[in-house]
Amino acid sequence: MAERNNFEDMYCFRVTKGATLSGTVPADTTGFNSPTHQADTFVAAGNGVTGDTRQGVSQDIFGIPLTNHPSMDIGQAIVDQRKAMGISTRSTVTGGEYQQSTRLPVTSWEFEVTKNNIAPFLWAFFGNGISEATASPYVKTCTPYIEGNDTAATLACCRVMSTQTGANNSHLFGGCIVNSITFTGAEGQPLKATVSLMGYNAITDFDFGSNGNICVFDNTCSPLMFQNATISLAGTNVNIPDFTLTINNNAVAKYYNTKHPVKFVYGDLTVSGSFRLPWAQTDVGGNVELNKFVAGTDSLFIIKWGSGADPITTNGDFMIKANARYEGVPVEGDDETVLNCSFVGALDDDENAAIEISVADAVDRTI
Numbered sequence: 623m624a625e626r627n628n629f630e631d632m633y634c635f636r637v638t639k640g641a642t643l644s645g646t647v648p649a650d651t652t653g654f655n656s657p658t659h660q661a662d663t664f665v666a667a668g669n670g671v672t673g674d675t676r677q678g679v680s681q682d683i684f685g686i687p688l689t690n691h692p693s694m695d696i697g698q699a700i701v702d703q704r705k706a707m708g709i710s711t712r713s714t715v716t717g718g719e720y721q722q723s724t725r726l727p728v729t730s731w732e733f734e735v736t737k738n739n740i741a742p743f744l745w746a747f748f749g750n751g752i753s754e755a756t757a758s759p760y761v762k763t764c765t766p767y768i769e770g771n772d773t774a775a776t777l778a779c780c781r782v783m784s785t786q787t788g789a790n791n792s793h794l795f796g797g798c799i800v801n802s803i804t805f806t807g808a809e810g811q812p813l814k815a816t817v818s819l820m821g822y823n824a825i826t827d828f829d830f831g832s833n834g835n836i837c838v839f840d841n842t843c844s845p846l847m848f849q850n851a852t853i854s855l856a857g858t859n860v861n862i863p864d865f866t867l868t869i870n871n872n873a874v875a876k877y878y879n880t881k882h883p884v885k886f887v888y889g890d891l892t893v894s895g896s897f898r899l900p901w902a903q904t905d906v907g908g909n910v911e912l913n914k915f916v917a918g919t920d921s922l923f924i925i926k927w928g929s930g931a932d933p934i935t936t937n938g939d940f941m942i943k944a945n946a947r948y949e950g951v952p953v954e955g956d957d958e959t960v961l962n963c964s965f966v967g968a969l970d971d972d973e974n975a976a977i978e979i980s981v982a983d984a985v986d987r988t989i
Contacts, residue, residue, distance in 0.1 A: 626791065628691045632837040633731065634684040637677055637742045637778045637987075679738045680985050685839035686739060689814065690732040694793045696824040697726035724877050727795045727824040729780065734812040734845035735805070737928075737938045741983045743817050746778040747800035747871060749888070754989035759937035759982040762989065765975050766891045767871075780819060790827040797822030799886050801873045805942065807925070808864040812845035820875065822883050846927045846940060856921040858905040863960075865925070867895035867944060869967075869977055893944055893967025893977045897923070901959040911961055915948035920970045922946070934980050943978040945970050 678684035701721045707713060714720040733739065744764050745752050751767035754760055781794040798821035807813050853860050872889030901907050906921075914921055923946045926932070928939035946965035954962055967976035 631691065633686050633688050633692075633780070634837045635678055635686050635731075635742060635778060635780045636684050637745055677985065677987055678742055679840045683738075683838050683840050685837045686731065686733055687839055688731050688733050690730075692729050692731050694729050694795065694824075695727065696826060697728050697820075699723040699725065723881075725824070725882055726875050727798075727821040728819065729795065730816060730818045731780070732814060732816045735815050735940070736840070736843045736845050737940060737981065738840050738843055738983050738985070740815060740940070741981050741985065741987070742778065743800050743803060743815065744979060744981070745987065745989065746798065746819075747803055747869070749799075751891075752989055754987060758986075759935075759939075759984045760986050761934055761939075761980055761982045762987075763933075764977075764979040766977060767888060778819070780821075792827075794825040795819070795821040795823070796825070797883075799873060800871075802868060802870040804866065804868040806864075806866045807848040807851065809848060811848055813848055813851075813927075820873070820886075843938070850927060852926045852930050854922075854924045854926075855899070855906050855911075860899065860903050860906060862897050862899055865895065865897035867893070867942065869893050891976070894965070895923075895944060895946075895967075896962065896964040898955075898960040898962050901953070901955075901961065907961070911948065911963055912951045912953070915951040915963075918947070920945050920947050920968065920974070922974055923965070928982075934982050937982050937984045939980070939982045941978075941980050943975070945974040945976055 679686070699722075701723045702712075703719055704712070705719055707718070712719050741762050744762065748764045749767060752762055752764045754762050778798040778800070779794065779796050780798055781792060798819045800817055800819055802818045804816040805813065806816070848864075853862055853865075870892045872892060873886045874889060875883040876885050876887055878884050899907060899911060911921065923944045924932070924941065926934075926939070926941045928934065928941075929936040931939065932941065934941050944965070944967045946963070947968045948963055948965050950962070950964045952962050953959060969976050
């Protein structure tokens with residue numbers, strides 16, 4: 623029998639500035655007046671013209687080579703309540719036990735971070751918490767949203783597409799937001815991001831037809847390698863074997879009296895992570911961070927790629943700042959003694975943000 627193999631699938635991601643996405647409403651959301659998307663509009667309206675509102679890795683490059691084969695869960699909820707109907711089996715007849723309820727499409731993508739592919743995901747996460755420089759290299763700076771700028775200004779579309787064009791076998795999620803991003807770095811490995819998305823609607827049988835070749839991949843830059851990072855803790859450069867950092871906007875889908883979400887309401891932006899610090903590390907090793915944990919003192923944790931400037935200034939620069947408030951610093955280790963520092967990000971008295979992420983990707987997104 624015919625098969626659809628994982629190697630045939632390609633994944634694309636597109637953001638659109640503003641409150642709506644272009645396209646018509648698919649059949650299962652007839653009358654639903656919320657952001658949706660048709661696949662053909664992945665082709666940039668201005669064919670890469672600066673300021674185009676349809677953008678991916680660049681204005682007209684949408685392909686994301688993933689390191690996982692994610693599930694694309696349309697998120698159909700079911701009301702399944704047993705009823706006394708004089709029969710011994712369950713029933714799906716009208717008024718029976720089984721009824722379709724709300725829908726929330728979700729997926730989780732993992733990819734190696736480059737200077738170009740991370741910006742659209744950050745934009746779809748931070749919403750109005752992101753800003754952009756007005757001149758090249760168009761530095762994007764992401765900080766937690768606050769009162770007055772807490773709504774999502776950017777919606778995204780993602781799709782999995784088969785190379786077998788001309789058949790109704792591609793899936794498309796429209797009106798997505800990114801609700802969490804996890805960065806992981808380990809010695810000898812590229813920096814990886816795991817991104818969770820949830821959307822307004824799903825199209826499960828789309829035919830991309832002649833547009834099957836629009837999933838173009840960026841070949842202008844390589845993934846950021848952990849070995850090329852400059853890492854500092856409380857102002858001291860350190861060498862660490864690995865780290866993980868998760869940001870979550872705790873967004874909630876609101877349905878009201880509809881089948882599909884009407885809007886996403888952002889919650890508290892939470893930051894958590896951990897890193898292992900060698901005991902012998904100069905200035906910050908030994909009992910230094912352990913004593914900070916006991917005293918409840920913060921440490922600014924910074925990871926930088928590129929020129930090393932702070933703030934960043936050069937195309938290709940990428941920087942993560944987390945103001946770490948320790949939750950545990952156990953002393954452990956198999957091959958060497960390390961401090962396993964787990965932390966949450968918190969605003970400190972000197973107004974270091976709980977999290978600040980900046981990237982210069984040379985793409986003018988008119989944010």
